[in-house]
Amino acid sequence: MEKWEYKTVKYQTGGFLGGKVDEEEFEQLLNECGMEGWELTSCFDTSAGQGHSRDVIAVFKRKV
Structure with a gap:
């Protein structure tokens, strides 16, 4: 049976009122997590x- 570990990353877009996502940042x-072997499974x-986001949550997984 395959075993997985999971990682959740919160990307903050700005202050209390939120803001827009800096796409390059x-x-x-995402690329840094990918280089560590993490695969993006969900993002919201x-x-x-x-039209503003407070935070973006990215969920990753990789085999143990």
Whole structure:
């Protein structure tokens, strides 16, 4: 049976009221996790309303 470990990363977009995602910075974060062997399985935001995100949550997995 395969065994997995999971990692959750919270990417903050700005202050209390949220903001917009810095695409280059977020991509760098994803690539760094990928270089460590993590595979992105899910990604979602916590909405602050009016097109702004408070946080982006990325969930990764890799074999143990």
